[in-house]
Amino acid sequence: MNRILVINGGMPKGGRTKILTSFIVRKYDFQYVDISESNLPLLTGEEEQWKLPSVINFKEKVRLSSGIILISPEYHGGMTGALKNTLDFLTSEELEYKPVALVATAGGGKGGINCLNNMRTVMRGFYANVIPKQIVLDPECFNYDDATLWDESAQLVDDMVQELQMFIKITSEVAAKM
Numbered sequence: 001m002n003r004i005l006v007i008n009g010g011m012p013k014g015g016r017t018k019i020l021t022s023f024i025v026r027k028y029d030f031q032y033v034d035i036s037e038s039n040l041p042l043l044t045g046e047e048e049q050w051k052l053p054s055v056i057n058f059k060e061k062v063r064l065s066s067g068i069i070l071i072s073p074e075y076h077g078g079m080t081g082a083l084k085n086t087l088d089f090l091t092s093e094e095l096e097y098k099p100v101a102l103v104a105t106a107g108g109g110k111g112g113i114n115c116l117n118n119m120r121t122v123m124r125g126f127y128a129n130v131i132p133k134q135i136v137l138d139p140e141c142f143n144y145d146d147a148t149l150w151d152e153s154a155q156l157v158d159d160m161v162q163e164l165q166m167f168i169k170i171t172s173e174v175a176a177k178m
Contacts, residue, residue, distance in 0.1 A: 004164065005065035006032040009072035009083030016105040017073050019147045020137060023154075024069065028161060033061060035086045043088045055089050062090055067099040067168045069161075070123070074106050074115035079122075087122055095126035097175075099167035101160050102134045112136030129171065133163045 006024055010017025013036065025032045039054040049055060062068065072079040102119045106112035116134050123130045141153035149157065 003065050004028070004030045004067045004069060004161075004168075005061055006030050006069045006071065007083070007086070008032060008034045008036075009070065009080050009086070010105065011036055011073075011080060011082055015073065016137070016139065016142055017071050019142055019144075020103065020105060020149070020157075021071055023148050024071075024157060024161075027154075027157075030069070031061065031065070033058060033086075035082055038086065040086055040089060043085055049089075058086070058089060059094055062094040062098075065098070066172070067101070067164050068095075068128075069101045069103065069164065070119050071103045071105070072115055072119060074104050074111045077114045078118035079104075079115050083119075084122065087126075090126065092126045095123070095128040097171055098128050099164055099171055100128045100130045101164040102130060103157075103160070104134075104136045106136050106138050111138070129167060131160075131163050131167050133160045135160055 006021055008017055008021035021032055021034065024030060038058055040058060041049060041052070043049065072083045075081070100123050102116050104112035104115035113136065116136065120130050135156050137153055141149055143150055148154070
């Protein structure tokens with residue numbers, strides 16, 4: 001069984017990133033980490049930080065996952081600083097070859113692409129396997145009345161999840177032969 005972990009990199013508790021994370025977790029029954037609730041400190045690199053229960057728990061969730069969905073709003077041309085800080089607690093030990101899907105929420109217009117590129121660059125630094133399909137969801141993609149996505153946007157998410165699952169399967173098959 002695939003153990004996909006959704007990491008919500010958005011900060012506002014009722015924002016679109018939270019709506020999207022909740023939608024995906026409900027629809028596909030995936031685990032998730034909401035970084036606004038994960039109690040990770042600002043990374044200083046000090047030895048005692050790596051021993052904190054919140055850090056150990058987060059790293060273990062990522063390590064045990066078979067794939068990751070990273071979700072972040074675009075803030076000032078990239079992912080949130082809070083998400084970057086969260087990812088900085090990881091190493092390639094948790095992420096090497098792990099399939100990762102990227103999703104950005106944007107305020108509209110041309111937003112989101114820089115966020116996706118920023119997340120892709122960081123994941124490449126971990127030697128993660130970022131899948132080709134990526135999504136930017138603008139405000140009009142959301143049905144705010146019931147905290148879901150409109151059908152066309154939900155289909156984009158479904159296609160991405162299917163591609164992620166395909167890459168998870170390929171990765172596990174290759175790993176089994178090594």
